[in-house]
Amino acid sequence: MNETSIYQAVRSKLITHGADKTKEGRVTFKDPNLFGLFVKLEKAAKGSSFSATQSTVQEIEDYAFSIGKRHLVVFALMYLRFSDLTPKTWELDEELPDGKVKTTNIYERELSEEEMLIGLWAKVRYDSVGQDYLSAVYKDEHS
Numbered sequence: 634m635n636e637t638s639i640y641q642a643v644r645s646k647l648i649t650h651g652a653d654k655t656k657e658g659r660v661t662f663k664d665p666n667l668f669g670l671f672v673k674l675e676k677a678a679k680g681s682s683f684s685a686t687q688s689t690v691q692e693i694e695d696y697a698f699s700i701g702k703r704h705l706v707v708f709a710l711m712y713l714r715f716s717d718l719t720p721k722t723w724e725l726d727e728e729l730p731d732g733k734v735k736t737t738n739i740y741e742r743e744l745s746e747e748e749m750l751i752g753l754w755a756k757v758r759y760d761s762v763g764q765d766y767l768s769a770v771y772k773d774e775h776s
Contacts, residue, residue, distance in 0.1 A: 639672060639675060639676070640672060642675065643668070643671050643672050643674075643675050644662065646675075646712055647661055647662065647671065647708060647712070649715075650708055650711040650712065650715065652708050655770055655771055655773075656773065657702065657704070657705065657769070657770045657771075657772075657773065658705070658708070658770055660700075660702060660705060661705060661708055664700065666696060667693070667696060667697065667700075667705070670689065670692055670693045670696060670709075671693070671708070671709065671712070673689050673692070674686065674689045674690065674693065674709055674712060674713075675712075677689045678712075678713060678716070678718065678751060681745055681747050681748050681751070682747065683747050683750045683751050683754070686713065686751050687751075687754065689709075690706065690709045690710070690713075690755075690758075693705075693706050693709045694706040694709070703766075704765075704766040704767075704769035704770055705766075705770070706766065707759075707762070707763055707766035707767055707770060710755055710758050710759040710762070710763055710766075711759060711763070713751060713752065713754075713755030713759075714752075714755040714756050714758075714759040714763075716752070716755075717740065717741040717742055717744075718744065718748050718749070718751050718752030718755065719740075719752040719753075719755070719756055720738035720739055720740055720752075721739060721740065721741055722738075722739045723736045723737060723738050723739060724736060724737045724739065
């Protein structure tokens with residue numbers, strides 16, 4: 634992926650997650666430091682490095698906090714949560730006698746264990762804070 638296309642790919646992914654729909658979200662495009670961190674996130678995720686990905690999300694959160702917009706980290710979490718690093722569907726394999734069920738996650742492509750860890754971590758983080766941060770992103774749009 635050349636440098637021009639990585640910027641286009643990051644922009645497209647952010648648009649897919651609605652970053653262009655609010656004044657708050659558009660900061661991800663207008664602030665070159667923040668947008669650069671999203672490019673770094675793309676590279677870390679493509680490199681399949683959990684530690685680099687987690688560290689970059691923390692950098693995004695820290696930078697967003699420094700400009701008074703910590704909630705913008707939601708776009709980093711969405712960037713990973715709704716990517717090919719998380720299952721797209723699942724199948725019920727069997728119901729066990731003790732009432733538990735065994736399922737299989739189905740991914741868009743074959744993933745390494747580290748890629749699955751990135752996806753799981755992003756899902757857990759997004760599920761825990763995503764709605765609150767999205768509410769902050771859309772807060773002034775409904776006034």
